[in-house]
Amino acid sequence: MEDDWSNYSCPNEACADYGAKGGGNIRLERRYGTNGVALLRCKTCRKTFSENRDTPFFRLRLPYDKLYEVLTSLARGGGIRGTADVVSVNRNTVERITKISGQQAEKFNDFMLRNLKMDQVQCDEFWTYVKSKKGAARGRAKDTSQ
Numbered sequence: 001m002e003d004d005w006s007n008y009s010c011p012n013e014a015c016a017d018y019g020a021k022g023g024g025n026i027r028l029e030r031r032y033g034t035n036g037v038a039l040l041r042c043k044t045c046r047k048t049f050s051e052n053r054d055t056p057f058f059r060l061r062l063p064y065d066k067l068y069e070v071l072t073s074l075a076r077g078g079g080i081r082g083t084a085d086v087v088s089v090n091r092n093t094v095e096r097i098t099k100i101s102g103q104q105a106e107k108f109n110d111f112m113l114r115n116l117k118m119d120q121v122q123c124d125e126f127w128t129y130v131k132s133k134k135g136a137a138r139g140r141a142k143d144t145s146q
């Protein structure tokens with residue numbers, strides 16, 4: 001069974017099929033690395049690109065399960081050194097994963113939070129909600145330490 005690459009598009013801005021999904025122009029060139037990442041080729045411009053391009057896993061060679069462990073630990077408030085110890089990876093590796101993942105998260109937020117049309121009341125309500133969640137989190141932390 002052949003893989004379906006219709007959700008991918010050519011990332012080459014000079015390509016006639018740049019950004020066009022489902023055109024049948026993307027094919028599997030080969031798989032590489034620990035995780036068997038697909039190297040894809042655009043039939044139109046002949047450029048290759050990774051299936052992980054523009055994801056938090058791009059240019060990271062750790063097995064996916066280790067990457068998930070690192071990101072989960074960091075998301076739960078773990079520090080760099082603590083995460084490195086728990087997951088058994090180098091501290092520099094955790095810092096690199098943090099940097100790359102953070103850059104991708106920033107791009108995602110910039111894309112998703114564009115052109116929000118809120119009036120003053122909505123902004124105030126949103127901020128009140130955020131502040132209440134911060135207070136609730138602090139309160140839970142105090143309760144569990146007793």
